Amino acid sequence: MQEETVKNMILGEDDDYVVNMGPQHPSTHGVLRFEVSLYGETIRKVVPHCGYIHRGIEKMCERDTYPQIIHLTDRMDYLSAHMNNEAVCLCVEKALGVEIPERVTCIRTILDELNRIASHQLWWCAMGMDMGALTTFFYGLRDRERILDIFEESFGSRLLHSYNTPGGLMHDIHPGFRKRIVDFIRYFRKKLPEYDQLLTDNVIFRERTEGIGVLSLEDAIQYGVTGPSGRASGFSCDIRKIEPYGAYRKVSFHEVLRTEGDTLARYKVRIAEMYESMHILEQLVDQIPEGDYSAKMKAVIRVPAGEFFQRVETARGELGVYIVSDGNKTPYRIKFRTPNFSNLFVISKLAPGHKIADLVAISGSLDLVIPDIDR
Amino acid sequence: MPDAGFPANPQFSEILVPKDRYYDFCRTIKTSPDLFFDYLISLTAVDWNDHFMIVCHITSTRYRHTLVVKTRLEGREELSVKSISDLWKTAEYHEREVFDLFGIRFLNHPDLRRLFLEDDYGYPLRKDFTDETRMIIK
Numbered sequence: 001m002q003e004e005t006v007k008n009m010i011l012g013e014d015d016d017y018v019v020n021m022g023p024q025h026p027s028t029h030g031v032l033r034f035e036v037s038l039y040g041e042t043i044r045k046v047v048p049h050c051g052y053i054h055r056g057i058e059k060m061c062e063r064d065t066y067p068q069i070i071h072l073t074d075r076m077d078y079l080s081a082h083m084n085n086e087a088v089c090l091c092v093e094k095a096l097g098v099e100i101p102e103r104v105t106c107i108r109t110i111l112d113e114l115n116r117i118a119s120h121q122l123w124w125c126a127m128g129m130d131m132g133a134l135t136t137f138f139y140g141l142r143d144r145e146r147i148l149d150i151f152e153e154s155f156g157s158r159l160l161h162s163y164n165t166p167g168g169l170m171h172d173i174h175p176g177f178r179k180r181i182v183d184f185i186r187y188f189r190k191k192l193p194e195y196d197q198l199l200t201d202n203v204i205f206r207e208r209t210e211g212i213g214v215l216s217l218e219d220a221i222q223y224g225v226t227g228p229s230g231r232a233s234g235f236s237c238d239i240r241k242i243e244p245y246g247a248y249r250k251v252s253f254h255e256v257l258r259t260e261g262d263t264l265a266r267y268k269v270r271i272a273e274m275y276e277s278m279h280i281l282e283q284l285v286d287q288i289p290e291g292d293y294s295a296k297m298k299a300v301i302r303v304p305a306g307e308f309f310q311r312v313e314t315a316r317g318e319l320g321v322y323i324v325s326d327g328n329k330t331p332y333r334i335k336f337r338t339p340n341f342s343n344l345f346v347i348s349k350l351a352p353g354h355k356i357a358d359l360v361a362i363s364g365s366l367d368l369v370i371p372d373i374d375r
Numbered sequence: 376m377p378d379a380g381f382p383a384n385p386q387f388s389e390i391l392v393p394k395d396r397y398y399d400f401c402r403t404i405k406t407s408p409d410l411f412f413d414y415l416i417s418l419t420a421v422d423w424n425d426h427f428m429i430v431c432h433i434t435s436t437r438y439r440h441t442l443v444v445k446t447r448l449e450g451r452e453e454l455s456v457k458s459i460s461d462l463w464k465t466a467e468y469h470e471r472e473v474f475d476l477f478g479i480r481f482l483n484h485p486d487l488r489r490l491f492l493e494d495d496y497g498y499p500l501r502k503d504f505t506d507e508t509r510m511i512i513k
Contacts, residue, residue: 050490051490051491054491058476058500059500219464221413222465242439324421333422335417337417337432341472374491
């Protein structure tokens, strides 16, 4: 009986036509396979299959020391690398009870927001491209390049920076850091309205997104859909507001919420978040305090025995780091509650009833990063 | 609930529920209007060699309080616990992940298949897992 049910779930009904989308489909942005049951062009059922890029990061972390773990977390959600680093650092710092210099928290928050803008820019490029608007790709990457240049100048790498370390930062920021950000904000404030002109107000784009893949508030909470995707359904889940960390206590910003829950709402939340991120940057960039770039830490970090949990808002939603320590220099068990893992599976709820072309729009609006699902 | 334990946890309230009361307890805290734990943040397991611990972080979007619910599974073989996937839909996938990596079965689960790995792979997050071709064993 059990086996029969499983077989039915995979193959769908008798008159359904089953198509594999992926694992190398361009719109999945990584190796993910959707098994889609179709009736004509209408989707009956979507079953996501993951594991193509499972590296066992949680197992590797049990072998590594805490400063080494930082480098593995980059490789989960590579577009929110800085937030992933920060989550582990905050968790270890909380466990050790270390006081972090003001300068570090301020710089970390600035980088969080820069990283969020960069991530949303790439999402915007890819979302347009998935739906056939190739121009957006060039516009988005052009602006994203400016942020990556800031990263490169200060930490020497553009995507996977590993700039955080438990207790502070690897090294101090570049002297031109502040001016670069001010220049970027001035530049991007002018460019962001172009995004609306190009894509948001485009008739074809609106036809393909409005009312497609509507996620209700109850389902968002049931499936644990967080981040911009959850907030588009009215789920107030911004960890920056619920459990403020870093310098978020000191800045004023709005949690962007919409109630429609469709693909266009998820799109609009991210566009509005870019404005909010720039607003946060403007408040912080002139107030980076002087001081040390790292707290005094022991050469070998031993986290006291116990269990620690830290939540952080990445560009895609809530990242939870759960460290179980037995007092050694390596964690006994570490669990990453990654945002994309929960956000992915809601697709089997959203897609049925729509056409197969809408599946691309829906998965684009969920902004999935596959290595974050598989870990 | 007289047989529940309250382990020390500086961050959240924590409760250790006996295995046979785990599902009923979860249903109570989800449906009770005063508690209203409607959002499951994460569900995972920890291998403590002589027993396994299921750890759920559950929070309320209405009251913003968080509770850590734990349950203890004795032994190493034939482990099973009742699934909570009908209470929180996201638990279905977290439980599949735990089944995949720890080999703990969840009863009444609608679709208990391995999530990441092949069917004949071991359970890699167990402490006694070894894989000579892919791991460096010190």
